[in-house]
Every structure is written in structure tokens, then in C-alpha cells.
Amino acid sequence: xxxxxxxxxxxxxxxxxxxxxxxxxxxxxxxxxxxxxxxxxxxxxxxxxxxxxxxxxxxxxxxxxxxxxxxxxxxxxxxxxxxxxxxxxxxxxxxxxxxxxxxxxxxxxxxxxxxxxxxxxxxxxxxxxxxxxxxxxxxxxxxxxxxxxxxxxxxxxxxxxxxxxxxxxxxxxxxxxxxxxxxxxxxxxxxxxxxxxxxxxxxxxxxxxxxxxxxxxxxxxxxxxxxxxxxxxxxxxxxxxxxxxxxx
Ligand code: G3P
Ligand code: MG
Numbered sequence: 454x455x456x457x458x459x460x461x462x463x464x465x466x467x468x469x470x471x472x473x474x475x476x477x478x479x480x481x482x483x484x485x486x487x488x489x490x491x492x493x494x495x496x497x498x499x500x501x502x503x504x505x506x507x508x509x510x511x512x513x514x515x516x517x518x519x520x521x522x523x524x525x526x527x528x529x530x531x532x533x534x535x536x537x538x539x540x541x542x543x544x545x546x547x548x549x550x551x552x553x554x555x556x557x558x559x560x561x562x563x564x565x566x567x568x569x570x571x572x573x574x575x576x577x578x579x580x581x582x583x584x585x586x587x588x589x590x591x592x593x594x595x596x597x598x599x600x601x602x603x604x605x606x607x608x609x610x611x612x613x614x615x616x617x618x619x620x621x622x623x624x625x626x627x628x629x630x631x632x633x634x635x636x637x638x639x640x641x642x643x644x645x646x647x648x649x650x651x652x653x654x655x656x657x658x659x660x661x662x663x664x665x666x667x668x669x670x671x672x673x674x675x676x677x678x679x680x681x682x683x684x685x686x687x688x689x690x691x692x693x694x695x696x697x698x699x700x701x
Pocket of ligand 1: 465466492494507567600622643667687
């Protein structure tokens with residue numbers, strides 16, 4: 454396996470801003486535009502089903518209200534997660550990780566599974582998402598890339614699925630990034646492109662880590678980051694930054 458077997462461009466939340474985030478419609482939109490990698494956010498429902506949602510609550514992206522951690526998946530899947538983005542998406546649901554894995558495998562999409570725990574559920578979310586991802590993507594090439602802002606979640610993910618590659622997420626890269634990534638056995642460091650510069654990229658690469666930068670919505674900026682050595686950029690503008698915009 455290539456050490457970094459992932460495409461240079463990754464569709465943020467599946468379809469960027471073109472479709473309701475973290476839904477099957479989003480993944481289909483990314484695939485329709487030729488993208489070969491999608492990022493999405495995975496968390497646990499109250500009854501421990503792994504499903505896709507970015508926020509702690511369902512308010513922004515569905516017609517429901519309240520904390521996701523208090524809703525069962527049956528309650529969650531009754532909500533409309535598409536209409537807020539446009540009438541044509543009415544009826545979209547918050548999918549399970551199993552549904553998304555099946556679609557990604559069928560469509561040949563590489564996956565960046567961001568473990569996004571509900572507050573105070575870091576440990577069980579890291580464990581369950583990683584174990585499920587290992588099962589759902591068994592034998593898949595490339596394997597799903599697990600990432601998280603939560604050190605704790607990634608630590609238990611490492612123990613639950615040691616063979617899956619991991620990337621630690623930061624907004625601002627802290628001074629002790631080397632130690633944190635080493636302790637987690639990360640292959641990559643994921644960071645907001647806003648706080649990256651050429652020298653920092655060079656230091657991270659020299660430490661043997663690959664870099665994924667989010668959320669890059671400007672083509673010139675994407676080219677600049679790639680020139681510095683960033684391996685993959687994650688974008689909302691999947692229409693503007695095409696799958697081959699940074700080469701193959
Ligand atoms: O994984 C990259 C990016 O998705 C992290 O930020 O808030 O969009 O999940 P966020
Ligand atoms: Mg994310």
C-alpha cells in the first residue's frame with residue numbers, strides 16, 4: 454500500500470456546499486462531480502448507533518430540535534436532513550455509518566471518517582466508530598482514514614482498530630504536535646489551512662507526517678498549499694476545486 458493512498462482533493466462533508474452536508478445526497482454529489490474522496494462527521498446516537506452529523510444538536514441541519522446525544526437513531530432518522538438546503542433534497546435522512554460505507558465502497562470513494570463525539574462521549578464514540586469502520590471497510594483499499602479533534606477519541610480508536618490509519622485534527626497546530634501525533638501513531642496531521650505556513654508544513658513533513666488541510670475554498674490557495682507539500686486539501690467548493698485540480 455502506498456503510504457498516503459489518498460487523493461489530493463477531498464469533498465468536505467460529502468458534497469461541500471452543494472448538497473445537504475453529511476447525507477447520502479452529499480456523497481452522491483461529490484461522486485457525480487468526479488471526486489474520489491469524501492470527509493464526513495460520525496457520532497453516536499443515544500442508543501449507540503453510529504450516524505453522520507456535524508453539530509452537537511440537530512437544529513441547524515434538520516427540521517428537529519435538541520441534542521443528538523439524547524435522541525435515539527429511530528427518532529433521528531425520522532427527521533428531514535435535506536430540506537434546509539433546498540426543496541429538491543426534502544426527505545434526506547441522517548445516514549448511518551453502515552449506509553455511507555456501503556455507498557463509498559460501491560462508488561469507489563475513499564473516506565475520511567472524522568470522529569466527532571457528542572460532549573462527554575469521546576471514549577465510547579472513538580471505540581465504536583473505529584471498530585465499526587474496521588468491519589465495514591474490511592479489505593478496502595484505501596482503508597478509511599480516521600481523524601478527530603479529540604485526542605481521547607483517537608486514542609481509543611487506535612486500540613480498537615490499530616490497523617486503520619489515523620490523523621489528529623487541529624485548528625491551530627500546537628507546539629507539542631510532534632508528541633501528540635507520535636503518541637497516537639498518526640500517519641497524518643490535519644489542520645486548518647488558515648494557520649499553516651510554508652515553514653510549519655516543512656517541519657511536519659520532515660517529521661514523517663502527511664498533511665490534510667481544511668477547509669480550502671480558493672483554488673490559488675489550494676495550489677499554494679500543495680506547492681508547500683500539503684498532501685490533501687478538503688474543500689467545500691467541490692465545483693471550483695475539481696478532483697484533478699492539484700494533479701493526480
Ligand atoms: O476534517 C476536516 C474538517 O471537517 C474539520 O472541521 O468542523 O468541518 O468538522 P469541521
Ligand atoms: Mg468534519
